[in-house]
Amino acid sequence: MCPEKERLSFTDVTPVGAESAYGVARARIGLPTVLAAISAWALLVAVYAFIFALSPTLPLSRAIRGGLANGIPDGLLALAGFTIARRLDAPRTGFKSMVAGPLLRGLVLIGCASTAKTLLLWADVTLFGDKEPFRLFAGIIAWQVFVSALIYVTSAAACHVRLIDRRLREEEARAARAEALRARAELSVLRAQLNPHFLFNVLHSVLGMVRGDPALAEAALEGLGDLLRYALRVHRDGMDRTALRHEWEFMEAYLNLEKIRLGERLQIARRAQEGVLDHAVPTFSLQPLVENAVRHGIAPRAAGGRLSIEVRSEGSELHLEVRNDGGDGSRSRAEGEGGMGQRILRERLEVLYRGRASMKAGPEENGGYRVVIRLPLEPVSEEAGS
Amino acid sequence: MTVEPVRTMIVEDEPEARSMLRSFLKEAPWLELVGEVADGKQAVERIDQLEPGLVFLDVRLPELSGLDVLDRIRHQPEVVFTTAYDQYAVAAFELGALDYLVKPFGRERFRGMLQRVRRRLSLGSEVPPSPERAKTALGGAPLRRLFARAGDRIVPIAVASILRVQARGDYAEVHVPGGPHLLHLTLTELVARLDPERFIQVHRSHIVNLDAVRLLRPHDDRRLMIVLVNGEEIVASRSASELLRKQVR
Numbered sequence: 001m002c003p004e005k006e007r008l009s010f011t012d013v014t015p016v017g018a019e020s021a022y023g024v025a026r027a028r029i030g031l032p033t034v035l036a037a038i039s040a041w042a043l044l045v046a047v048y049a050f051i052f053a054l055s056p057t058l059p060l061s062r063a064i065r066g067g068l069a070n071g072i073p074d075g076l077l078a079l080a081g082f083t084i085a086r087r088l089d090a091p092r093t094g095f096k097s098m099v100a101g102p103l104l105r106g107l108v109l110i111g112c113a114s115t116a117k118t119l120l121l122w123a124d125v126t127l128f129g130d131k132e133p134f135r136l137f138a139g140i141i142a143w144q145v146f147v148s149a150l151i152y153v154t155s156a157a158a159c160h161v162r163l164i165d166r167r168l169r170e171e172e173a174r175a176a177r178a179e180a181l182r183a184r185a186e187l188s189v190l191r192a193q194l195n196p197h198f199l200f201n202v203l204h205s206v207l208g209m210v211r212g213d214p215a216l217a218e219a220a221l222e223g224l225g226d227l228l229r230y231a232l233r234v235h236r237d238g239m240d241r242t243a244l245r246h247e248w249e250f251m252e253a254y255l256n257l258e259k260i261r262l263g264e265r266l267q268i269a270r271r272a273q274e275g276v277l278d279h280a281v282p283t284f285s286l287q288p289l290v291e292n293a294v295r296h297g298i299a300p301r302a303a304g305g306r307l308s309i310e311v312r313s314e315g316s317e318l319h320l321e322v323r324n325d326g327g328d329g330s331r332s333r334a335e336g337e338g339g340m341g342q343r344i345l346r347e348r349l350e351v352l353y354r355g356r357a358s359m360k361a362g363p364e365e366n367g368g369y370r371v372v373i374r375l376p377l378e379p380v381s382e383e384a385g386s
Numbered sequence: 387m388t389v390e391p392v393r394t395m396i397v398e399d400e401p402e403a404r405s406m407l408r409s410f411l412k413e414a415p416w417l418e419l420v421g422e423v424a425d426g427k428q429a430v431e432r433i434d435q436l437e438p439g440l441v442f443l444d445v446r447l448p449e450l451s452g453l454d455v456l457d458r459i460r461h462q463p464e465v466v467f468t469t470a471y472d473q474y475a476v477a478a479f480e481l482g483a484l485d486y487l488v489k490p491f492g493r494e495r496f497r498g499m500l501q502r503v504r505r506r507l508s509l510g511s512e513v514p515p516s517p518e519r520a521k522t523a524l525g526g527a528p529l530r531r532l533f534a535r536a537g538d539r540i541v542p543i544a545v546a547s548i549l550r551v552q553a554r555g556d557y558a559e560v561h562v563p564g565g566p567h568l569l570h571l572t573l574t575e576l577v578a579r580l581d582p583e584r585f586i587q588v589h590r591s592h593i594v595n596l597d598a599v600r601l602l603r604p605h606d607d608r609r610l611m612i613v614l615v616n617g618e619e620i621v622a623s624r625s626a627s628e629l630l631r632k633q634v635r
Binding site: 196197200201203204205206207208209211212260261262263264265299300301302 | 399400401402403405406409424425426427428446448449470471472488489490491492
């Protein structure tokens with residue numbers, strides 16, 4: 001694993017998942033789709049021509065013209081149906097945009113197509129001067145409307161099925177990717193928790209307390225147990241999201257141990273807004289940020305530093321903010337191991353929230369470093385609940 | 387005759403670890419604690435100022451690492467390293483026959499180490515002081531000297547005089563004309579620090595000094611037999627044989 005060299009700054013905001021799933025789905029129509037559409041249209045024309053040709057009084061040329069007269073408006077109608085269905089595949093919901101609009105547009109288009117077909121047939125009869133004048137039967141009109149409606153619905157449905165299929169495949173790929181990323185995040189957290197340096201130093205400190213302050217030693221060992229238990233539980237249950245409360249407790253267990261190691265050098269200010277702890281956050285989102293700040297921003301400085309953690313809601317967003325003050329720690333943080341953990345977290349946010357979450361990280365003017373994660377404010381779902 | 391106690395310093399950034407060392411040192415009246423510091427910069431200042439005879443030095447420190455500290459001090463105390471986890475450093479300590487304690491360590495291990503250090507301090511020694519040994523061992527350049535422990539003594543070994551090195555489990559058995567010495571490190575760790583022009587790993591468990599080779603002769607169709615100046619014979623692996631043929635050409 002190579003150390004990441006990410007240049008991070010506050011002005012350079014990388015939106016997570018700038019290319020949304022919808023944008024991708026609407027962007028491309030492949031050659032196979034085009035060929036299938038042309039074939040279907042040719043078939044439609046052929047069927048019409050065949051029906052005309054069944055009548056013994058009509059010559060073949062007339063049958064072909066009749067086929068085209070029906071096929072061209074219906075073909076255009078199918079294209080319109082397809083386009084309308086494709087537009088429906090956008091992040092919109094609601095009766096008006098999803099049902100009423102397309103229905104109305106469909107009715108108008110079906111009317112247009114039926115009229116066009118009838119007009120073309122009329123033109124054909126009139127221009128090419130058959131003996132019989134063109135007559136309009138109610139039955140023919142009904143038939144024209146029926147066929148057009150059928151074609152509209154079929155083309156729209158075909159488009160929809162295709163999009164659903166693509167969406168499902170994307171969803172599967174996304175799930176697989178989320179799984180892989182979570183595994184990596186777990187590994188990096190486990191590696192960090194079991195970061196030999198951290199672990200052995202904690203054990204060494206606890207060893208030192210065993211005689212002098214047995215109660216503190218007990219509390220420290222309990223904390224270490226909690227830390228490992230949470231990491232293993234997320235791993236075992238394959239949890240992607242959990243209540244912020246659990247992440248917060250995990251972070252506290254970690255900080256308590258760091259506090260034992262670093263003593264007065266580590267000053268901590270933490271603030272959790274009323275009520276936000278019950279909202280959902282990705283697992284392993286808070287602690288890795290805190291650990292980065294401690295490891296690269298505070299531990300390397302003799303004077304230590306101040307770490308601030310704040311979680312709050314802003315409008316429909318949940319903000320997780322971790323910052324450390326002063327020193328030249330920011331430089332080492334941007335270039336240190338923090339890069340890898342941050343990158344994994346960024347990717348996970350993209351996969352889990354699809355552009356609805358973002359992460360900003362960068363040095364501050366006073367020499368500190370700040371990371372903010374913005375998430376949609378969401379309740380904890382069933383599976384992530386307990 | 388009363389012996390002056392050895393002036394001792396603690397360099398350790400974690401308060402708990404510091405107070406533990408302090409309490410351990412109380413058990414050893416022959417040591418006098420003269421100072422404690424928590425970061426690398428201060429350590430350099432105070433070591434040169436207080437000139438202790440013995441320093442307990444953490445490897446990972448704020449500001450300057452323990453190794454940087456050694457690089458900058460003028461005074462040359464005996465050094466015992468303490469480290470939580472640093473495989474590279476541990477291998478280097480072995481190369482310099484330096485004393486170290488791996489965290490977590492308790493009273494027993496600390497006492498054992500102190501006994502070793504005390505005997506060595508009382509023996510006096512013609513070997514270079516530990517900061518110098520550490521600098522050589524921890525520096526990136528190929529080693530010219532390494533140090534082996536023989537009881538409480540430290541024996542310097544000129545790398546040029548090594549005939550061969552043989553793996554013995556976790557140990558490396560270094561063969562020099564005076565007899566073999568054991569170093570507690572793997573062949574891989576050792577070979578990384580030897581001059582590649584001169585030392586070749588001819589086999590999974592053997593490093594050979596090319597300057598100590600009397601002749602090479604075919605062993606079978608793919609492998610070479612290496613005969614050393616002292617008459618010892620070692621069969622080189624196929625890949626090493628190929629490498630040796632190229633070197634000879």
